[in-house]
Amino acid sequence: MRTSTTPSARTPFATRLAALAAGAATTLALLAAGTAHAADPPLRDLGAAKGKVIGTAVTGSKLTGTYGDIAGSQFSSLTPGNAMKWGSVEPTQGSFDWTEADQIVAFAQAHNQQVRGHTLVWHNQNPNWLTNGNWTSAQLSTLLQNHISTEVGRYKGKIAAWDVVNEAFDEDGTYRPTLWYNSLGSGYIANAFTWAHAADPNAKLYINDYNVEGVNAKSNALYNLVKSLKQQGVPIDGVGLQAHLVLGQVPSTLQQNIQRFADLGVDVAITELDIRMALPADSAKLTQQAADFKSVVAACAAVTRCVNVTVWGFADSDSWVPGTFPGYGAATPYDDNYSPKPAYHGIAEALGGGSTTPPPTNGACTATYSVTSQWNTGFTGQVKISCAGASLSGWRASWTFGAGQQITQAWNADCTQSGATVTCANAPYNGTVPDGGSVTFGFNGSWNGSNPVPLVTLG
16 A cells, blocks of 8 residues: 655655755765665676576466566576475376476576476475385386476476485485385485486486585585496486575585585585574674675685575575574575565675675665556556664665656655666655664556566665
8 A cells, every 4th residue: 555645745746856956965965874886787697697507496376576576587597496396296196287387487488597396306295195105116116217207208308407316315424214215225316317317318417405515424425425326327417405504604614515526527506595594683694694695605606517506485485494493584585575685695796796785874774666556557666665773864765667667756755767767765754764663655657568576776
């Protein structure tokens, strides 16, 4: 809904532009308190310049609106979070549901993105008919081969890489006792890669695990397995390091570990990156998180054969963390409202983008753009500025429209538009945003053809 307005907020747009000119000295003084940063190119473009694919896990049903705009514009690879797992695609034996998986693949193709298939062989999220069955070893092996051949074959030529085997090891480096290992022994791993390669010889095939980011017992076991598989001629192309990390605990041996796998002649990918913190988030934690994201991405950027960094969901509202680790969250590069956090800028800086240090005037304050209503050729939008661990004594929000939209009227802010770029400064009565507080301003505009949501920068 549109926020309530004061009488002065309803004055004609041209009159408000004149008022902005009269207050220009004040606005410039506010900007002088911090450093203005030009918007970086999208993460996918920064990654491409470094030879890296930058991805995110997604949910197919959410690939519309702001979520879809960010997923399509910022990332060069998509991983289905759940849509390609066995329990999703074959909930009943012989009865397949490819709806969400197909939706994600189609979205990726429309946005010139790769798809990372996840996952073919895992001990979790399997259908009940499989886990509760009384199978002989031969029957189970046939079921696994048929599943891999069916799924990989369906998407032949459409999937750049597959996480073939997921989480094969326990923390001490022994094989995890699973349906597969207990019945088929460790040989199920080599067989899975062989069957996947037969179904799509051009897809890159990975083994994927968590808590293997640094050099430890578990990553040593993974290293020895990959070395052995390579020596046997098994078609394994890469190692995935999930990187579900805790704030301030990026392993000091991460780059060394990436390099030693690369030296085996395989590619390496950071496949499920998030960095969780004890809630609530504050300015210090968000700053540390930005440094941690930067450290992880920089470690990958430093190794030629580290080819992909994928975040496990790009927004806190879409993260698995709060439901799995009570009291923890805020683990992704975007907040609940799809505004980029300092972590986003940490990733950008590691890829050669701008500074991770926000202007002193906006600290941990963020701006969220939304379209509140839309009709034939017009729309109403709003921007909400929120602060956590910081405050504002004056603000300016700017963004660039991507489809020719034009602002025609604004309230609760003084707005100008030059070409595609819009700049809005606080009104005389709402320049102060306290720690934990927020202000909202709105506007009407015109659009034609599409009305994508832009990212807003505070300065």
